[in-house]
Amino acid sequence: MDEITKEHQEKASRQLVMVVSLCMVTLLFAVFSMGTGSSETLDVKTTMKIMFGIQTPSELQSDIIWGLRLPRVLMAIIAGTALATAGALMQGCLGNPLVSPLTLGVASGAALGAAIAIILGFSVYPDVAIVANAFAFSLLVVAIIIQLGSMRSVSAESYILVGIAITFISGAIVSTLTYFATDAQLSQLTHWSFGSLSRPTLEDTIWIGAIVLCLMPTVLIFAWDLNAMSLGGDDFAISTGVDPQRTRRNILILSALLTSVVISFTGLIGFVGLAAPHMSRLIIGNDYRKLIPCSAVSGSLLMLFADTAGRTLFAPVVIPVGIMLSIIGGPVFMYLLMRHRGGVM
Amino acid sequence: MNNSNSGKEHPGSSDHELVRVRDLGFCWGEKTVLDEISFTIISGQIVAILGKNGAGKTTLIKCLNRVQIPQNGKVEICSKDISRQSLIELSKSVSYVPQSVRTSFPMDVFDVLLLGRRPHISWMTSPRDLEAVSETLRKFGLEDLAFRRFDRLSGGERQRVIIAKAVVQNPRVYLLDEPTSDLDLQHQLLVMEAVTDIVRNSGGSKSVVFAIHDINIAARFSDRVILLHEGRILADGTPSEVITRSNIATVFGVDSEIAQSSSNSPMNIIIGERVKQGE
DSSP states (O other), X not given: OOHHHHHHHHHXXXXXXXXXXXXXXXXXXXXXXXTOSSOTTOOHHHHHHHHTTSSOOOHHHHIIIIIIIHHXXXXXXXXXXXXXXXXXXXXXXXXXXXXXXXXXXXHHHHHHHHHIIIIIOOOSSGXXXXXXXXXXXXXHHHHHHHHHHTSSSOOHHHHHHHHHHHHHHHHHHHHHHHTTOOHHHXXXXXXXXXXXXXXXXXXXXXXXXXXXXXXXXXXXXTHHHHHHHHHHHHHHHHHTTOOHHHHHHHHHHHHHHHHHHHHHHXXXXXXXXXXHHHHHHHHHOSOHHHHHHHHHHHHHHHHHHHHHHHXXXXXTSOOOHHHHIIIIIXXXXXXXXXXXXXXXX | OOOOOOOTTOTTTTXXXXXXXXXXXXXXXXXXXXXXXXXXXXXXXXXXXXXXXXXXXXXXXXXXXXXXXXXXXXXXXXXXXXXXXXXXXHHHHEEEEOSSOOOSSOOBHHHHHHGGGGGGOSSSOOHHHHHHHHHHHHHTTOGGGTTSBGGGSOXXXXXXXXXXXXXXXXXXXXXXXXTTTTOOHHHHHHHHHHHHHHHHHTTXXXXXXXXEOOHHHHHHHOSEEEEEETTEEEEEEOHHHHOOHXXXXXXXXXXXXXXXXXXXXXXXXXXXXXXXXXX
16 A cells, blocks of 8 residues: 555544544533433432432432433434534535525424414414424425425525525514514513423434434435535536536435424524534544534534533523523634634635 | 557447537527537547637537536437436546636545546445545646645646546546636646646547637647637647638637648747738
């Protein structure tokens, strides 16, 4: 093996070590997060003992661990994975570093669905009114994306502009609806839009996790196509054997699904989908074969960190993860960008 | 034109005709860009598509690679109709080098070249793929840039990297759109030598088609010139047949003087005054 190949493989192993260590840190932090909360008796040690069946818990302790903390920690990991991956995919296939999972209008579709459920009391599935509506309306946006993608020669910019238009339209409808809302409904809607991990139950979490887990391998298949598209644009992609139009549409559908399945349950969480991919680009570079796993892991870690901070900083008041993410993640993100001045895009 | 082997990836390497274009027509709305274009390129040829800005050179190159889909006519590469092939299949026999690439998220030069293996692999890269990349890097004198980021390179270096990526792809036909635009004189020669070496080193089994508006580069580096004027082929032949004073006046609207010391030495075209239109 010659020098250059060797150097390339050394670089690849360094990157692998990086992702594996990030995984370990995330796992450790998840354990720490399981042992953190307002219940004094449940520290990390006791929690782990109970979870592995070494210690018999009281009924309250059992409820807290299995009913509150575990779904929350799992949901942080799942949501982080899904949103960060969606963000990385969308940035790549639209060739735009400003894009996040909220850009396509999937989230504002979900918000409109939630508002209709909360204020008008109408839902496509009244048992879980808000979630069902949010999901149904975000799927409506996915349908618009599919429709747009099947048109002839639709550019990356068209998707972004249509996404912005959808955001404006749903925003306007939600604003109109607020004029007919009671104070209680308004507060419920505001809370929904903050984005919180406390809403999904353990059962919800397992379902969401299963869906995200099924979509992730499909995502990796697109790694080469994304490399070609984000390195050289559409013409270059074609010369590498990639059909940019079709690939872009498929990737956007995939990321819209990843986004909507999460935010229908959690409410609006935006920042992780923008920041985690960019942080990963700084750590590991722009090769999507490595960037996708790295984004997924760093997204999980970012979510876990923000949620744990939100639960502990002002305890017993819990600040929703959507807010904490922007407060903590924002400055960290800016610091990283400035330190690597000009090195991101 | 001798036909030697061109690697395992081209089972049909005995095909003599690499590109066959029949009655190709392309229009943007009402405006006809290309009309009744027909030509055949055989292996070993280095073909310059010469014409002024807006003559349809870029569109023609793009029509050979399905970057643009022509409204009329048929394009065959290695005897196969390109409209009946998947892009991945097509990219095994033809590689297109755009005039410039718009990079949103740059990678290392090594990884850019590795993209050339994409049509040949499913997902994982083998040691053979990596070796193909480092071999090409050496051939193009890009070893020192292997782990530099693509966006930090100069224009000439980038152009060489993208051409090297096309070489890693190992196609039969190379399509280059204005490979020397934005380059200084020295780098123009460097890039064009790299391009012609592709054909020379293949033992005549590959061919290169490049769009160009620089008459001197066309004369110096091609062995066949297709002169494009207002969407039609005005002349097609060896450089000395095609690049004549009257053709230059018709196409470029300038007077010129053509100097050639012997029939083997490169032609030298000295551009003179602008001539009045309507000749």
